[in-house]
Amino acid sequence: MSSSSKPNLPVTNAVNGPPNADLVRERGAASFPVRDLTYLVYGGQERTEHLERIANMVASDPVFRKTDRFFLSRTEQYRRSLEKVRHYKELIAKHNLHSELDQQDLRQAIDEDLPIGLHVGMFIPTIVGQGTDEQQKKWLPLARAYKIIGTYAQTELGHGSFIRGLETVATYDKSTQEFVLNSPTLTATKWWPGALGKTSTHCVVFARLVISDRECGVHPFMVQLRSLENHEPLKGITVGDIGPKFAYETMDNGFLRFDHVRIPRDHMLMRFAQVAADGTYSTPPHSKVSYATMVFMRAYIIGTASSTLAKAVTIAVRYSCVRKQFPLRSGEPEQQILNYQNQQAALFPLLATAYAFHFTGNYIRQMYSDFVRGMRAQDFSVLPEMHATSAGLKSLTTWIASAGIETCRASCGGHGYSKLSGLPSLYANYIPACTYEGDNTVMCFQLARYLLKLYGKAQAKPGLRLPGNVSYLEKSTLLDERCDASTEELWLDPARQLHAYRNRALRLVANCANRLVAEMQKGKDEVLAVEAIKSDMVKVAKAHSYYVVLNNFVNAIEQLRASGTSTPILRVLKTLCDLFALHFIQADLGDFLEYGYLSSLHTEPLHAQIRRLLEAIRPDAVALVDAFNFTDHALGSALGVHNGRVYETLFEWAQQEPLNKTQVAPGYHEYIKPFLLAKM
Numbered sequence: 001m002s003s004s005s006k007p008n009l010p011v012t013n014a015v016n017g018p019p020n021a022d023l024v025r026e027r028g029a030a031s032f033p034v035r036d037l038t039y040l041v042y043g044g045q046e047r048t049e050h051l052e053r054i055a056n057m058v059a060s061d062p063v064f065r066k067t068d069r070f071f072l073s074r075t076e077q078y079r080r081s082l083e084k085v086r087h088y089k090e091l092i093a094k095h096n097l098h099s100e101l102d103q104q105d106l107r108q109a110i111d112e113d114l115p116i117g118l119h120v121g122m123f124i125p126t127i128v129g130q131g132t133d134e135q136q137k138k139w140l141p142l143a144r145a146y147k148i149i150g151t152y153a154q155t156e157l158g159h160g161s162f163i164r165g166l167e168t169v170a171t172y173d174k175s176t177q178e179f180v181l182n183s184p185t186l187t188a189t190k191w192w193p194g195a196l197g198k199t200s201t202h203c204v205v206f207a208r209l210v211i212s213d214r215e216c217g218v219h220p221f222m223v224q225l226r227s228l229e230n231h232e233p234l235k236g237i238t239v240g241d242i243g244p245k246f247a248y249e250t251m252d253n254g255f256l257r258f259d260h261v262r263i264p265r266d267h268m269l270m271r272f273a274q275v276a277a278d279g280t281y282s283t284p285p286h287s288k289v290s291y292a293t294m295v296f297m298r299a300y301i302i303g304t305a306s307s308t309l310a311k312a313v314t315i316a317v318r319y320s321c322v323r324k325q326f327p328l329r330s331g332e333p334e335q336q337i338l339n340y341q342n343q344q345a346a347l348f349p350l351l352a353t354a355y356a357f358h359f360t361g362n363y364i365r366q367m368y369s370d371f372v373r374g375m376r377a378q379d380f381s382v383l384p385e386m387h388a389t390s391a392g393l394k395s396l397t398t399w400i401a402s403a404g405i406e407t408c409r410a411s412c413g414g415h416g417y418s419k420l421s422g423l424p425s426l427y428a429n430y431i432p433a434c435t436y437e438g439d440n441t442v443m444c445f446q447l448a449r450y451l452l453k454l455y456g457k458a459q460a461k462p463g464l465r466l467p468g469n470v471s472y473l474e475k476s477t478l479l480d481e482r483c484d485a486s487t488e489e490l491w492l493d494p495a496r497q498l499h500a501y502r503n504r505a506l507r508l509v510a511n512c513a514n515r516l517v518a519e520m521q522k523g524k525d526e527v528l529a530v531e532a533i534k535s536d537m538v539k540v541a542k543a544h545s546y547y548v549v550l551n552n553f554v555n556a557i558e559q560l561r562a563s564g565t566s567t568p569i570l571r572v573l574k575t576l577c578d579l580f581a582l583h584f585i586q587a588d589l590g591d592f593l594e595y596g597y598l599s600s601l602h603t604e605p606l607h608a609q610i611r612r613l614l615e616a617i618r619p620d621a622v623a624l625v626d627a628f629n630f631t632d633h634a635l636g637s638a639l640g641v642h643n644g645r646v647y648e649t650l651f652e653w654a655q656q657e658p659l660n661k662t663q664v665a666p667g668y669h670e671y672i673k674p675f676l677l678a679k680m
């Protein structure tokens with residue numbers, strides 16, 4: 001064989017051999033029926049089996065392969081994701097997966113940021129939420145059949161967070177009954193929308209409406225960007241890809257400029273605000289109703305924080321079970337790294353958090369559907385609570401999940417740094433969730449503002465009843481109460497855990513409110529006073545959101561108990577809930593100590609209880625990640641493979657590296673050989 005054309009490496013087929021013995025042993029020793037926990041997570045046996053059928057269909061389909069993704073150029077990755085989109089459509093037809101839920105299941109199983117994500121996640125929901133009945137009748141069938149592909153074009157080069165600062169203009173021309181869309185400045189260029197660059201034929205554009213020189217605020221408009229015949233941009237439209245990013249290579253995030261592009265009057269989405277033919281403008285029933293798609297997506301993002309973190313933890317826990325380093329004493333076998341307390345302290349709180357966020361996702365889904373039901377009946381009263389709660393939870397969950405993926409990566413040592421571990425790309429593709437759909441810090445201000453307002457109202461009007469999750473703001477006497485968890489046992493009491501979280505949140509709200517007043521007493525107006533407390537506002541929003549997450553976890557376990565869930569499952573969920581509660585007190589201990597809510601009387605038993613919880617989770621750790629039921633395809637990780645054949649898989653996958661295609665390195669003749677063979 002020619003030494004330069006073929007690798008001199010053994011061809012292995014070892015990835016499919018017998019499973020790793022440690023994993024097998026651990027699976028056999030679980031304290032609870034794993035399958036039952038899987039059913040609980042996915043909503044029952046039937047639903048789980050349905051999801052499995054779809055996941056297995058995807059995993060065995062070569063079009064959806066992922067293993068070579070690291071060796072493709074950006075353009076190849078984009079093309080590959082288009083191929084996946086086409087195949088996704090073929091499978092919908094072939095397997096009759098026409099319901100929205102089936103299609104969502106299929107996309108989730110494909111597990112890639114496809115350039116139709118924005119079409120499904122924001123373009124169609126905006127037509128549904130903001131379009132009149134006629135507009136929906138016109139565009140929804142086309143969009144659902146993929147006869148048009150759309151996106152959500154709001155952010156501009158100059159502004160993302162400050163929506164009222166957007167510069168794209170839609171000027172109404174009464175004489176032709178058209179809107180004229182224009183990008184008057186460079187900073188008015190739309191910048192970032194997913195699938196805008198190369199894929200979309202249409203988009204919903206957010207532009208400031210101007211009628212006879214009167215500014216009417218930002219509104220959504222349906223605009224065709226590209227020809228449906230040949231995909232060329234239409235006249236007056238400049239569109240393209242924004243270039244390389246941290247990751248997200250499969251997505252053509254784009255830019256877009258308008259040069260006096262005319263669209264008919266009925267292309268403004270007019271469910272809530274209208275422009276009549278004569279230019280009469282009718283205001284919407286709530287000034288922020290056109291922001292509803294963002295609220296929808298924030299709720300969706302909260303739900304995905306659990307599954308994303310669960311993937312990272314699955315990889316890290318399985319690998320930590322297979323990986324061995326050091327005997328404790330010489331002559332003894334080496335330890336699985338999962339036996340080390342530090343490894344457990346890094347990973348198990350994240351495991352607990354993935355379960356906690358699962359219940360947060362259920363909670364926000366329910367809240368969102370109640371909100372939509374109200375909105376359909378023209379009741380917008382829940383909007384402020386929905387907006388504030390989802391803004392805070394989106395921030396907390398994405399921050400924790402992002403940091404958690406990185407913790408998992410680091411806990412896998414050197415192999416965690418290999419892209420073949422799946423963790424670097426999971427991290428890089430996930431972290432923009434802290435930015436898109438509202439920068440997390442900016443979102444925290446929204447929740448903190450809401451809490452401060454309610455706190456002020458409750459102070460001004462004793463006896464006022466506030467909604468469930470914020471009702472603790474009524475009880476300023478809570479501020480005088482102290483922790484009484486002076487033993488390890490007491491720290492397992494959910495009422496005490498919740499008391500601590502409520503007390504911390506209320507204290508931070510109250511402090512913020514007091515500081516606001518103090519700043520104003522120093523002579524600042526309210527606007528400047530708010531600026532002086534902004535970092536505290538972020539802490540307020542996080543503290544409240546932690547409380548909401550824990551409260552939902554505790555409530556969910558109570559409901560499961562009431563509905564007859566088996567004791568072993570309840571026991572393991574309670575242990576996870578305890579660890580979640582105690583770990584995040586330990587992580588922010590300063591907050592609790594600062595005002596004397598806790599003292600060393602309480603912190604010692606707290607730390608000791610956390611150590612006990614880590615020990616309690618250890619024998620079930622593998623079973624707990626198995627219960628998330630990810631296929632190897634979904635994990636895309638040599639370290640997280642279900643059979644634990646980590647080294648075989650790493651070795652085999654590395655053979656695909658293009659550098660290994662030849663024995664002699666490309667560049668050898670030009671760059672290495674000359675100095676190796678140079679005369680001394």
Ligand SMILES: CCCCC/C=C\C/C=C\C/C=C\C/C=C\C/C=C\CC/C=C/C(=O)SCCNC(=O)CCNC(=O)[C@H](O)C(C)(C)COP(=O)(O)OP(=O)(O)OC[C@H]1O[C@@H](n2cnc3c(N)ncnc32)[C@H](O)[C@@H]1OP(=O)(O)O
Nearest residue numbers: 117120121160161163288291299300365368387436437438
């Ligand atoms: C739940 C069910 C889920 C089911 C899921 C099913 C299907 C999903 C399908 C598919 C999904 C597929 C793929 C997607 C996957 C992953 C995601 C991938 C990519 C992400 C794409 C990203 C898209 C984007 O990023 S779009 C752009 C997003 N941009 C932002 O978020 C901008 C952030 N800024 C703002 O929101 C606002 O400007 C602001 C910061 C909130 C401030 O607004 P402003 O106008 O300046 O108002 P203020 O003057 O400050 O406030 C006035 C008043 O209004 C209140 N307010 C503000 N916003 C809202 C709102 N949205 N609702 C209600 N009220 C609001 C504000 O609090 C204030 O109130 P006050 O006066 O009482 O204090």
Ligand SMILES: Cc1cc2nc3c(=O)[nH]c(=O)nc-3n(C[C@H](O)[C@H](O)[C@H](O)COP(=O)(O)OP(=O)(O)OC[C@H]3O[C@@H](n4cnc5c(N)ncnc54)[C@H](O)[C@@H]3O)c2cc1C
Nearest residue numbers: 153154155159160161192193194432435436437438439441
């Ligand atoms: C991968 C990705 C996909 C995206 N997809 C889309 C899409 O499909 N459609 C779309 O329209 N947009 C999209 N976006 C844009 C995204 O929504 C915005 O980037 C996001 O809303 C943040 O806005 P910004 O970039 O203006 O950040 P900025 O607001 O400029 O934030 C920069 C910094 O300033 C701080 N800051 C901002 N305002 C304040 C304030 N008032 N007080 C204190 N601090 C402040 C922030 O906390 C942050 O630290 C996407 C972005 C990314 C990264």
